[in-house]
Amino acid sequence: MKIHINKIPPEGLEITEEIDPRVMSLGMESQGIALTSSILVKANVLKAGGEVFADVCLEAPAEYTCGRCLAKFSGILKKEFKTSYEAKPGEIIDMDEDIRQETILDCPMKSLCKPDCKGLCPNCGQNLNTLKCECEI
Ligand SMILES: [Zn+2]
Numbered sequence: 001m002k003i004h005i006n007k008i009p010p011e012g013l014e015i016t017e018e019i020d021p022r023v024m025s026l027g028m029e030s031q032g033i034a035l036t037s038s039i040l041v042k043a044n045v046l047k048a049g050g051e052v053f054a055d056v057c058l059e060a061p062a063e064y065t066c067g068r069c070l071a072k073f074s075g076i077l078k079k080e081f082k083t084s085y086e087a088k089p090g091e092i093i094d095m096d097e098d099i100r101q102e103t104i105l106d107c108p109m110k111s112l113c114k115p116d117c118k119g120l121c122p123n124c125g126q127n128l129n130t131l132k133c134e135c136e137i
């Protein structure tokens with residue numbers, strides 16, 4: 001997402017863009033998160049006192065893999081953040097790196113299908129959420 005400083009009117013600007021997660025190299029697969037379609041990014045941009053302020057909200061459909069029981073479940077990855085840049089006349093600000101950083105920020109190291117997921121039995125592999133196995137562990 002790019003902001004053209006000279007194109008920001010005094011009342012501010014709303015920019016909406018869809019970003020292909022494949023070009024972002026997010027590397028979230030190890031956390032069990034795969035983005036299944038484009039990331040919708042909405043930014044409210046305002047120019048004031050030599051600075052550009054951006055209020056950004058991003059949303060992406062995601063496919064999660066539970067880190068304990070390996071169940072797959074889908075959800076929406078949502079983030080909101082504020083950022084600011086120095087406003088040099090005529091400059092174009094490229095926000096992609098900030099968007100990338102914010103997308104991966106605060107994502108749990110492990111995604112869980114539910115907070116109290118019991119996981120798989122390390123002995124027989126039974127999903128302990130659905131059935132208790134006979135193993136003594
Ligand atoms: Zn689970």
Ligand SMILES: [Zn+2]
Pocket residue numbers: 121122123124125126133134135
């Ligand atoms: Zn077992």
